[in-house]
Amino acid sequence: MGNVNIEVHHVTRVEGHGNIVVNAKNGVLEECRLDIVETPRFFEAMLRGRPYTQSSHITSRICGICAVGHATASLRATENALGIEPSAQTVLLRKLNFHGEMLDSHVLHVYMLVAPDMLGVGSVIPLVQIAPEAVLRALRLKKLAGDLCAVIAGRHTHPIAMAVGGFTHFPTIAELKALRGRLVDARADMDETVKLAKTLPWPQFNRETEYVALRKEDEYAFIDGTITTTDGGKYAINDYRQVTNERMVTHATAKHCAHKRESYMVGALARFNVNHDKLHPRAKAAAEELGLKPICTNPYLNTAAQVVELVHCVEDAINIIDELVGRGVKPEPLPAFPGKGGEGAGSCEVPRGILFHNYQIGDDGNVIGANCIIPTGQNLANIDADMRALVPQILDRPQDEIRQMMEMLVRAYDPCISCSVHFLDVRFV
Amino acid sequence: MKPKVAFFDFTSCEGCQLTVVDSLQTHVDLLDVVEIVQFREAMTEKGEDYLVAFVEGSISRESDEARLKEIRERAAVLVALGACAHLGGVNAIRNAMPLEDVRRYVYGDKADWYETYPARPLSAVVKVDAFIPGCPIDREEFIEVVKALLAGRKPPIPDFPMCVECKRKENVCMYDRGGQCLGPVTRAGCGAICPTYGDGCEGCRGLIPDPNSEAMSDVLVKNGLTVDDMLARWSMFGTYQQMELAAKK
Ligand code: SF4
Ligand code: SF4
Ligand code: SF4
Numbered sequence: 081m082g083n084v085n086i087e088v089h090h091v092t093r094v095e096g097h098g099n100i101v102v103n104a105k106n107g108v109l110e111e112c113r114l115d116i117v118e119t120p121r122f123f124e125a126m127l128r129g130r131p132y133t134q135s136s137h138i139t140s141r142i143c144g145i146c147a148v149g150h151a152t153a154s155l156r157a158t159e160n161a162l163g164i165e166p167s168a169q170t171v172l173l174r175k176l177n178f179h180g181e182m183l184d185s186h187v188l189h190v191y192m193l194v195a196p197d198m199l200g201v202g203s204v205i206p207l208v209q210i211a212p213e214a215v216l217r218a219l220r221l222k223k224l225a226g227d228l229c230a231v232i233a234g235r236h237t238h239p240i241a242m243a244v245g246g247f248t249h250f251p252t253i254a255e256l257k258a259l260r261g262r263l264v265d266a267r268a269d270m271d272e273t274v275k276l277a278k279t280l281p282w283p284q285f286n287r288e289t290e291y292v293a294l295r296k297e298d299e300y301a302f303i304d305g306t307i308t309t310t311d312g313g314k315y316a317i318n319d320y321r322q323v324t325n326e327r328m329v330t331h332a333t334a335k336h337c338a339h340k341r342e343s344y345m346v347g348a349l350a351r352f353n354v355n356h357d358k359l360h361p362r363a364k365a366a367a368e369e370l371g372l373k374p375i376c377t378n379p380y381l382n383t384a385a386q387v388v389e390l391v392h393c394v395e396d397a398i399n400i401i402d403e404l405v406g407r408g409v410k411p412e413p414l415p416a417f418p419g420k421g422g423e424g425a426g427s428c429e430v431p432r433g434i435l436f437h438n439y440q441i442g443d444d445g446n447v448i449g450a451n452c453i454i455p456t457g458q459n460l461a462n463i464d465a466d467m468r469a470l471v472p473q474i475l476d477r478p479q480d481e482i483r484q485m486m487e488m489l490v491r492a493y494d495p496c497i498s499c500s501v502h503f504l505d506v507r508f509v
Numbered sequence: 510m511k512p513k514v515a516f517f518d519f520t521s522c523e524g525c526q527l528t529v530v531d532s533l534q535t536h537v538d539l540l541d542v543v544e545i546v547q548f549r550e551a552m553t554e555k556g557e558d559y560l561v562a563f564v565e566g567s568i569s570r571e572s573d574e575a576r577l578k579e580i581r582e583r584a585a586v587l588v589a590l591g592a593c594a595h596l597g598g599v600n601a602i603r604n605a606m607p608l609e610d611v612r613r614y615v616y617g618d619k620a621d622w623y624e625t626y627p628a629r630p631l632s633a634v635v636k637v638d639a640f641i642p643g644c645p646i647d648r649e650e651f652i653e654v655v656k657a658l659l660a661g662r663k664p665p666i667p668d669f670p671m672c673v674e675c676k677r678k679e680n681v682c683m684y685d686r687g688g689q690c691l692g693p694v695t696r697a698g699c700g701a702i703c704p705t706y707g708d709g710c711e712g713c714r715g716l717i718p719d720p721n722s723e724a725m726s727d728v729l730v731k732n733g734l735t736v737d738d739m740l741a742r743w744s745m746f747g748t749y750q751q752m753e754l755a756a757k758k
Contacts, residue, residue, distance in 0.1 A: 121520065121600070122603050122611050122612075122614075122625075124614065125603055125606065125610075125611040125614040126599070126602040126603045126606075126611075128606075128614075130602075134745065137711065137745070138599060138602070138745065141522050141524070141598075141599045141644065142522060143522050143523070143524075144521075144522040144523045144524020144525070144526075144527045144528075144645060145523065145524075145527055147522075147524065188527075188530070192530070203548075203552030203554060204552070205540065205545065205552060208537075208540070219533065219534045219537070220534075222531065222534055223531075223534040223535075226531060226534070233706070234702055234703070234705070234706035235645075235702065237522075237524040237527060237528065237645050238524065238644065238645065240702065240703050240706040240707075240708050241706040241707055241708065243708075247707075248706060248707025248708050249705075249706040249707040
């Protein structure tokens with residue numbers, strides 16, 4: 081049992097810059113954490129004084145991969161602040177767009193960021209040699225996801241047609257039907273994805289923690305709902321601060337979060353643990369195939385939960401298109417500014433977990449205050465806790481293996497470090 | 510031997526790098542003509558020997574400068590990837606606000622823990638050889654620029670205004686729909702995608718080289734607007750340039 085001294089500078093294949101630090105002396109763990117060295121971004125401060133109509137366009141630039149998610153949370157916060165109710169058609173189009181982003185992000189993570197680890201290569205590029213059909217499948221699925229988003233809002237990063245109270249552009253029935261055909265074809269790719277996931281050597285490591293996700297009684301929740309935890313917590317979105325309890329730490333420009341325990345986890349695995357009963361039957365079957373059962377406490381299986389969600393999103397997207405085609409898509413004008421400001425929070429489940437936006441808008445329609453709490457920030461304390469539990473279990477292994485296990489752990493969370501660096505804790509006055 | 514290229518990022522949303530990944534969906538053959546030696550977002554390998562460096566993001570703290578200068582020294586060609594790198598982009602919105610106030614607003618009394626300074630484009634720190642505009646960049650344009658650089662040609666970035674492209678698409682002008690649009694002074698090349706999807710252009714691709722040449726643009730004349738009105742509205746992506754202009758006056 082020797083000394084272990086690991087510093088992974090700028091963990092690769094995650095979004096944003098983070099470093100892993102592990103120090104052990106004579107078999108005793110002295111130090112172990114994920115440092116966030118990303119630059120602070122200050123988005124909340126930048127919204128102040130700008131018209132409410134710009135918030136979603138600015139905040140989508142927090143993250144290129146969760147652009148639709150940020151735009152959606154931003155729009156919901158603004159709508160709640162202004163007392164605007166989106167129409168049934170708007171709700172459907174937003175959900176569909178959301179599935180496009182979920183597909184895009186999960187495929188990127190499963191195929192391009194995690195699979196190379198498990199197949200023992202450094203990136204997706206050598207994968208082109210050893211598993212070309214898997215890479216082509218991933219590119220095909222990503223193209224479908226991107227095309228879906230483009231039909232609805234112009235492009236995936238950064239959506240154009242999404243606006244407060246509705247959309248500024250509408251897909252045609254022919255476009256929707258064409259997408260439907262491709263989604264049906266994607267079922268075969270989903271089967272292959274589940275098969276691939278089944279062959280991957282998932283590391284075995286379990287640690288109990290609290291899982292937090294939005295929940296709705298009538299569907300697997302992605303947009304709106306009740307904040308629900310596996311420890312029995314239930315909160316309205318407006319009360320999000322009771323869950324997040326942000327605090328600042330010196331080793332990260334991102335704030336850390338904790339609810340009742342020292343930390344909690346958000347993301348696909350948390351959603352699976354909280355909402356397993358609401359999954360589409362095909363997604364439930366995929367979970368069974370992968371041996372995934374709630375409550376699953378192995379963080380490495382967050383990626384497996386993403387595979388289950390991929391299956392769900394393809395099926396739900398087909399259903400939404402059927403509904404839209406059935407009812408027809410009509411251009412709807414955007415609601416006017418109601419003449420009075422207010423405060424509101426919005427929340428949705430972006431690929432990496434629960435996201436909150438909270439705005440205060442003045443009677444002139446300009447933003448007065450803003451707060452955004454991003455999933456990766458909420459996961460940071462849990463990642464640290466996992467590392468502290470994992471390292472002593474593997475301390476006798478070669479240093480390279482420890483390093484790899486740690487990097488894989490961080491990547492399993494699919495962290496988006498560039499997003500998580502602009503937290504604040506403003507009290508609206 | 511294939512020319513080596515590398516990707517780097519500073520303060521950004523990584524949307525432009527993701528667009529590069531997406532461009533592979535339709536141009537897998539790109540990997541036949543270049544060798545990617547560094548791309549933190551997609552690969553673990555890190556090669557330090559490269560000909561072309563694509564750099565995404567704004568420079569927003571002093572300690573970033575050394576890293577950027579090192580990249581500049583190694584690369585024969587340095588390309589700014591996207592509006593953050595090319596213009597400062599959304600990151601520079603805060604430059605117009607008192608820095609101390611911005612820091613305290615986000616980090617309260619812990620503001621001193623985190624290093625920052627006003628956000629700036631790459632060209633404020635090092636020489637930039639080429640840029641790919643947009644927030645995010647356009648996939649096809651990225652491919653075209655790579656091709657041009659490999660052939661030793663000047664990257665084919667348009668320098669006429671968006672309105673030309675927009676009219677070609679037969680869009681109804683945003684001003685006729687009660688909206689606003691920076692099309693008369695913004696560099697074309699995105700296919701006027703925002704007006705096409707019902708929203709005004711926000712100027713993410715930057716200004717055409719001489720915006721004043723557009724003072725007589727029929728859209729401006731018809732709507733009683735001036736080039737200065739346009740510049741004043743260009744704050745989502747152009748705050749850095751607005752402040753430079755103001756400092757010159
Ligand atoms: S230019 Fe836009 S899309 Fe590109 S990194 Fe910056 S914010 Fe993201
Ligand atoms: S002002 Fe905008 S909408 Fe009008 S023609 Fe020019 S680019 Fe198109
Ligand atoms: S229309 Fe304007 S804001 Fe939209 S992508 Fe083109 S240049 Fe950027």
